Amino acid sequence: MxxxxxxxxxxxxxxxxxxxxxxxxxxxxxxxxxxxxxxxxxxxxxxxxxxxxxxxxxxxxxxxxxxxxxxxxxxxxxxxxxRPSADVLALAVDKLHQRRTLSEITGVDVPAFAPVSEPSDIQTFAERHGWPLVLKARSGGYDGRGVWMCADAEEAMVALAESRAAGLELYVEQAVEIVAELAVLVARSPSGRLAVYPAVETFQVDGMCRWVVMPGRFGDRVAARAVELAGTLAERVGLEGLMAIELFLAPGERLLVNELALRTHNTGHLHTEASDTSQFEQHLRAVLDLPLGTTTPRTPAAAMVNVVGPPDGSDPASRLADALAVPGACVHLYGKAARPGRKLGHVTVCAATPEAALESAREAADRLERHE
Ligand SMILES: Nc1ncnc2c1ncn2[C@@H]1O[C@H](COP(=O)(O)OP(=O)(O)OP(=O)(O)O)[C@@H](O)[C@H]1O
Ligand SMILES: [Mg+2]
Structure with a gap:
């Protein structure tokens, strides 16, 4: 690996x-x-x-x-x-290439987008699609780094200067009116076996995923469409391995693909406890062409909350005992050096309802981050 x-x-x-x-x-x-x-x-x-x-x-x-x-x-x-092959990985290496490829697949909806090589490209795009708009780095972005939400031309020029100083190439896309954010994980093996996990709802703060719940508030019909879309995309790109698909739900039940990740993904962590097969095992099964594990939920609901380094720089691991005192909390710590804003672990809770699962997972994560 x-x-x-x-x-x-x-x-x-x-x-x-x-x-x-x-x-x-x-x-x-x-x-x-x-x-x-x-x-x-x-x-x-x-x-x-x-x-x-x-x-x-x-x-x-x-x-x-x-x-x-x-x-x-x-x-x-x-x-x-x-596995996945270089051609498939290319989709994750260059997000503009990914947008272009996805936009050419029938039945796949993506936010309107355009390449940016000079400032006038942003202006032209804004004249067509209006403000706000989003500037994104073609590569190297994560947890919202490499994403600039721009309210007007002035903000766009600041973002452009910032990204140029960092040596980043950009593209521009329409700011979607987001009703909910979803993610779906799909595994496909070289012999064509396919397994899709149920769609989860994801919540981002400042571009970084903070928590995930299953089932989401978007209802069964949207969930089923997301799962079907994941299967279609895995076949169309010729996936060998595991892929996460981040989706935006827009008004009118419009489902847009935000991005693909050709690997295990933060939004799939809860399946370790909530499903028959963890995403990590599924990834290994898929790339080794072993039978894929079933993805049926084992619980009516689950939630995962990320543990992020607190502003005081203290290490959440020092408060492990407090978090473990929360009934049902499955704590995962990554053994990384604590830094403010850095993902250092996560907590998953399975429960009867998404609300109950989220409440307990939050309680444990807050104790690790030492929020009152
Ligand atoms: N076109 C858009 N319209 C509205 N909001 C957006 C748009 N693109 C991104 N966002 C918001 O910013 C977040 C981060 O964007 P995106 O997933 O593209 O970036 P990232 O930094 O690569 O994230 P990741 O860590 O998931 O790879 C999204 O989850 C969403 O909340
Ligand atoms: Mg993302």
Whole structure:
């Protein structure tokens, strides 16, 4: 697995159960390495390191998209199973390429978008679609970094200058009137087996996912459409592995695809306790072409709340006992150095209703973050 962060760490947990020999490519301080996952030191962008990893493995897979596609294509040409393939990963590497590809698939709706190479491109787009609009980095963004919601031309020029200083290429898209945000996870194996998880509702604060509930408030019809869309997309892109699809629900039950992630995803953490198969195990099953696990919920409702480093810089792990005193709280800590605003863990609770699950998961996460 290219990457050794918290997603690889939870992948390692799943690999232990199945006694699979997972090797992570990353650094000794990374979350998976700190949990004892076998580590090959190096970067996913370093051709020699990735080639060495491939030589030691039957299958190459990923926990992030910071990869060199040309190098992966070279490995594929030499017969290395790269899952998902370089062509599929390309969708996550360049979000403008992703938007274009999705917009060409019949039945898939995306926000209106356009490439930005100069300031006048933003103005032209605004004349057509109005303000506010959203500027996004084509690559390298996460947790809302690389997303600028701009109310007017002045804000857009500030964002443009900021992104240029950071060396980022941009595209512009319409600001969607969001009724709810959803996410769906889908696994597809090389032999074409498909498994889709139920849609969850996600809640973002400042662009970062803060909590997730299942079922969402959007109703069965929207949920069913999201699941069907996930299956269609997995087939259409030729997925081998696991993919998360973030969706916007807009007025009139319009479902738009926000983005695809070609890996395990924050919005799928609750399936570890709430479904028969965790996303981490499903990812391994899919890339190894093993039978996929069932995705049926085991509980009427579940909620997951992220644990984020508090402003005082203190470590939530020091308050573990307080959180564990919350009945039903399943606490996951990633063993990462505490920094304000950094995702350091999550809490999942299964309950009879989404409200009850969210209340308990929040209580435990608040205790870790030491909110009163
Ligand atoms: N076109 C849009 N209209 C309205 N809100 C948007 C739009 N695009 C993004 N957002 C808001 O910003 C959040 C982050 O956007 P997006 O998922 O594209 O960025 P990201 O930083 O790559 O996130 P992630 O960490 O999920 O990869 C969204 O969840 C949504 O709340
Ligand atoms: Mg997102």
């Amino acid at each position: 290219v990457g050794a962060g918290q997603l690889a760490r939870m992948g390692w947990q799943a690999a232990i159960s199945l006694d699979l020999g997972l090797i992570c490519l990353g650094s000794t301080g990374d979350a998976a390495a700190r949990a004892g996952a076998p580590l090959l030191e190096g970067s996913g962008r370093d051709a020699a390191a990735v080639a060495e990893l491939a030589a030691r493995c039957d299958v190459l897979t990923f926990e992030h998209e910071l990869v060199d596609l040309a190098m992966l294509r070279g490995l594929q040409a030499r017969g290395v199973p790269v």
